[in-house]
Amino acid sequence: MKKVLAFLCAAVLLSTSARALDVDAPSALLMEKETGTVLFSKGEHEKLEPASVTKVMTILLTMEAIDAGQLSYDTVITASAHACSMGGSQIWLKEGEQLTVDEMLKAVCVVSANDCAVALGEQIAGSEESFVERMNQRARELGMNDTTFQNATGLPAAGHVTSAYDIALMSRELILHHPDIRKYTTIWMDTLRNGASQLVNTNKLIRFYEGATGLKTGSTDAAKYCLSATAERDGMELIAVIMKDATSAQRFEDAKALLNYGFSTYSLVNVTADQVLAPIPVSLGTQATVQPVIEQKSLLLEKAKAGTLTRDVTMTDHVQAPVSAGDPLGTLTVSSGEEVLAEIPILVGEEVPRITWSQMLRRLLRSAFLAG
Structure with missing residues (x-):
């Protein structure tokens, strides 16, 4: 019955002026969180490199491990040599350095720390390789049929691909079932290591877009500029996914265009009967x-x-x-x-x-x- 209702909603919504909206990115999608309705799509199933937007899945599995009692925010993780070797965006963990899950999640969400993403994966699954197996299993469970993960970070790797649609699916799963992640994804500036390490969010929408709640940026030479952007206004949260944009600035402009369209065009209405339903x-x-x-x-x-x-x-x-x-x-x-x-x-x-x-x-x- 839920599938039938979703189809009815989609049929109504997609008959609107969404066709008049466009973005520069070759692949993009706008989804409403609560119902999962797609409000706009463009090349949404094209298999592309997601760069660090990959870490949405890493974060999701970390939050699920916390919910399952496998981890707590206070769990102390010791950085391995492998985690410290990642390169790219990082907080320069040293082998043997210890940080809590709370600190590592902050580093992943705010500055896209590759070293912390791998350290979290190793803590959960024993190795990055085993963690990637869990990532792919969870992707299959979520219906992410365009996705194959090769690592926990999104660093370039042959065959590491996903789609705008699949990114929206895992982003929705994260923000719908783990709203506490906002305490990290909405940070604009913060510190680690008793103030010694400065953090500034890679997602500029957090500072400059009203209602921004997250979620994750990503960029490499091959992937170009990617983004899963979430924002909430008037009780409705939207997910705007941008892939392979030409510049960092353009991905934020495209995301804002999608979010502005969604907030100006749609409302999320509570469904209740006009009268109390009698037994x-x-x-x-x-x-x-x-x-x-x-x-x-x-x-x-x-x-x-x-x-x-x-x-x-x-x-x-x-x-x-x-x-x-x-x-x-x-x-x-x-x-x-x-x-x-x-x-x-x-x-x-x-x-x-x-x-x-x-x-x-x-x-x-x-x-x-x-x-x-």
Whole structure:
């Protein structure tokens, strides 16, 4: 049902003026975080080198390891010779130097530190090679079909490719399920090593774009200039992906153009019925009623339509046990004028088993006793 709803949303949205928008980058994509709706795309499945935007996956796996209890922000990591040999963007770790996960995440998110990205991967998986296997496995799980990772950093390597669409998928997974990453990705300037190491964010949008929340820059001679830019306004967060732009300045201009288009054209509307959904009677159940729930919480709409919504509920008047959580009870239809924008399922909120003969007998005896 979620796929059907996503298709309906996409069909409505892609019929708008997105075709009139363009960017200089040969590959680009704009996605809304909550629904995953693509609002603009250009060469979105072209397999290109992502440079340090690769580190979105490195950061995602680090955050998942923290959630799983494998790491904590206070875990101390000792830098290996391999991690210290990376070159490129780095904080110049020395072999044997110790920093916490918190400090290394900050270095990766703010200055794209290759040495810290590899050190995190080694801590999680034992080696960078094993960590890259996890990166590719996670990519497959997310449906990143254009992607093959060869390292944890995005440093040039044969066959290390992804697409704007795939970058949006992993960026969405990170910011949707790990919002705490913002405490790193929104840093403009900071320090490490008790103030000895200065950090300035490679993502200039953090300072100069209203609502910027992240996420990751990248550039090499082959990849040129890449960016996964996230920003939030009025409760809606957008992901703008730019690949292979000609200059650093142009990637930020292209990202701003996509974000400005998204924020000026669309709104994220909370989906609720006009009235409280009353419990539905359950026949032959272990309880007398079940509470309907609306699974879909938000709907992405053109701003012109968001202010003219009507909501109509159609729902069954009773159900017969047994019922399972997620069984259909009805539909919430959201319309703008005569146009139906979405038909959202109303579902059973909890399991209700069928009453047994012994339970029914006890219920009848209790009713008779109370009546007497």
